[in-house]
Amino acid sequence: MHELAVTESILNIAVKHAQQANASRVSEVYLVIGRLASIVDDSVQFYWEMMSEGTLCAGSKLHFQRVPAQLVCLNCGNDYMLDGELEPCPACGSAKVKVTSGDQFYLDSIEIEK
Numbered sequence: 001m002h003e004l005a006v007t008e009s010i011l012n013i014a015v016k017h018a019q020q021a022n023a024s025r026v027s028e029v030y031l032v033i034g035r036l037a038s039i040v041d042d043s044v045q046f047y048w049e050m051m052s053e054g055t056l057c058a059g060s061k062l063h064f065q066r067v068p069a070q071l072v073c074l075n076c077g078n079d080y081m082l083d084g085e086l087e088p089c090p091a092c093g094s095a096k097v098k099v100t101s102g103d104q105f106y107l108d109s110i111e112i113e114k
């Protein structure tokens, strides 16, 4: 149910930007999702279609861009990127790692029609 709240907040932002730009409708919506964000694209798509009805975003297309996570090893200080599942430090094998980014989910840009 996590997706419901984030989808709603993204819809609000998109509608606000579209209104400020005097758009007649929003055609494309670009989203950025960190590799480690627990967001399911299909759920966001589902809520989007449901909630955008009757707004400037009705019928708009969602684009998802997954970005790699960034981690730092607390044992040896190694910084590394992660493009899959969480794994130990590639330099020393330590599992004591900290995620510095990778759980973000935000609206990157929208395309509008006037």
Ligand SMILES: [Zn+2]
Binding pocket: 073, 074, 075, 076, 077, 078, 089, 090, 091, 092, 093, 094
């Ligand atoms: Zn390490």
